[in-house]
Amino acid sequence: MGYSVFIDGAAGTTGLEIRDRLQGRSEFHLVVLDDAQRKDPDARRDALNSSDFAILCLPDEAAIDAVSLIDPASHTRVIDASSAHRVADGWTYGFPELVGRDQVANAKRISNPGCYPTGFLALISPLVRNGLLPADWPFTCNAVSGFSGGGKPLIERFNEELDLAYRTYGLALDHKHRPEMQKYAGLKHEVLFAPSVVPAFRGMLVEVPLHLGAMSTNPHADSLRDALRLHYASSPVVTVNEGAAQAELTLNSDPDPWDGVELFVFANADSGNARLVARLDNLGKGASGAAVQSLNLMAGLDETTGLRLPKK
Numbered sequence: 430m431g432y433s434v435f436i437d438g439a440a441g442t443t444g445l446e447i448r449d450r451l452q453g454r455s456e457f458h459l460v461v462l463d464d465a466q467r468k469d470p471d472a473r474r475d476a477l478n479s480s481d482f483a484i485l486c487l488p489d490e491a492a493i494d495a496v497s498l499i500d501p502a503s504h505t506r507v508i509d510a511s512s513a514h515r516v517a518d519g520w521t522y523g524f525p526e527l528v529g530r531d532q533v534a535n536a537k538r539i540s541n542p543g544c545y546p547t548g549f550l551a552l553i554s555p556l557v558r559n560g561l562l563p564a565d566w567p568f569t570c571n572a573v574s575g576f577s578g579g580g581k582p583l584i585e586r587f588n589e590e591l592d593l594a595y596r597t598y599g600l601a602l603d604h605k606h607r608p609e610m611q612k613y614a615g616l617k618h619e620v621l622f623a624p625s626v627v628p629a630f631r632g633m634l635v636e637v638p639l640h641l642g643a644m645s646t647n648p649h650a651d652s653l654r655d656a657l658r659l660h661y662a663s664s665p666v667v668t669v670n671e672g673a674a675q676a677e678l679t680l681n682s683d684p685d686p687w688d689g690v691e692l693f694v695f696a697n698a699d700s701g702n703a704r705l706v707a708r709l710d711n712l713g714k715g716a717s718g719a720a721v722q723s724l725n726l727m728a729g730l731d732e733t734t735g736l737r738l739p740k741k
């Protein structure tokens with residue numbers, strides 16, 4: 430029968446994609462509440478406390494509420510896809526490539542990284558940790574996302590406003606992803622984050638422009654690329670590409686689900702400037718793929734089981 434997995438919020442965008450990845454797998458059986466019960470606190474409390482794993486695919490407030498419904502003595506292990514617990518004590522950040530596979534495998538409470546932080550941290554965290562980039566640098570991050578990143582409300586808006594071609598937001602410079610970006614990259618300053626959305630269903634490009642020549646560490650772009658390659662050498666999920674061969678990076682409007690991350694380092698030797706870019710699926714490694722990767726590790730399985738990755 431396998432482990433029982435309750436998806437709280439299974440009718441939402443992230444929940445449906447997790448269901449897709451777990452459907453038909455013998456290691457797990459899914460507990461899903463029907464439409465009449467899916468918001469009923471008693472039904473949810475029962476499911477939350479009786480399952481081996483609970484995956485929360487809810488808005489932040491509902492995720493906090495779900496955790497409060499779990500008896501602390503219950504054996505249930507939690508993966509929260511929301512941003513409610515990303516920098517909270519007692520939670521493990523569900524980014525095995527950065528925090529370690531064992532930490533994720535042994536955790537009782539996992540907070541799934543945000544989609545934009547997944548791209549930013551995949552690029553920056555290893556390079557700050559190994560001293561190639563200074564921790565006190567004032568990092569900026571520009572990003573563009575598919576509209577499924579905003580869940581059902583944004584999907585509805587993009588489906589209705591057919592004229593919407595581009596939307597930049599977070600203009601109050603208060604985006605909720607800033608704390609996790611700063612904490613897990615080990616930065617002295619908050620990241621200046623400029624997110625935007627385009628009329629593509631899924632997919633994102635997350636970019637960090639860098640004046641390498643102005644840094645105290647004065648790193649060469651090749652050493653950044655080499656260091657990322659080394660860091661992700663054993664990862665089946667994160668790959669590092671040659672920047673030089675590429676003239677452009679594109680997103681398609683309705684691509685297939687994908688659980689990988691591609692990293693690029695573009696540079697100009699004359700100016701000493703570089704653009705570090707991550708391409709990923711906000712619903713893949715940015716949300717549902719990451720949750721399933723952590724679930725696999727917690728269940729003692731190969732981390733890529735059921736993930737949407739190209740065959741090697």
Ligand SMILES: NC(=O)C1=CN([C@@H]2O[C@H](COP(=O)(O)OP(=O)(O)OC[C@H]3O[C@@H](n4cnc5c(N)ncnc54)[C@H](OP(=O)(O)O)[C@@H]3O)[C@@H](O)[C@H]2O)C=CC1
Binds near residue numbers: 439
């Ligand atoms: N979409 C993405 O790319 C990413 C999403 N996330 C995070 O994952 C979480 C889920 O996001 P997403 O799936 O996109 O959002 P959606 O809006 O698509 O889905 C949320 C689901 O939660 C349900 N819900 C809301 N309140 C309750 C409640 N009190 N009890 C039970 N169910 C409830 C909603 O019900 P109803 O259907 O009735 O509205 C909906 O089905 C969010 O915290 C989001 O920030 C994280 C990374 C990326």
Ligand SMILES: CC(=O)N[C@@H](CCC(=O)OP(=O)(O)O)C(=O)O
Binds near residue numbers: 545578580606
């Ligand atoms: C396009 C879009 O709206 N994206 C969402 C982030 C999606 C994500 O990572 O979700 P969390 O809420 O779990 O952090 C936003 O900017 O709020």
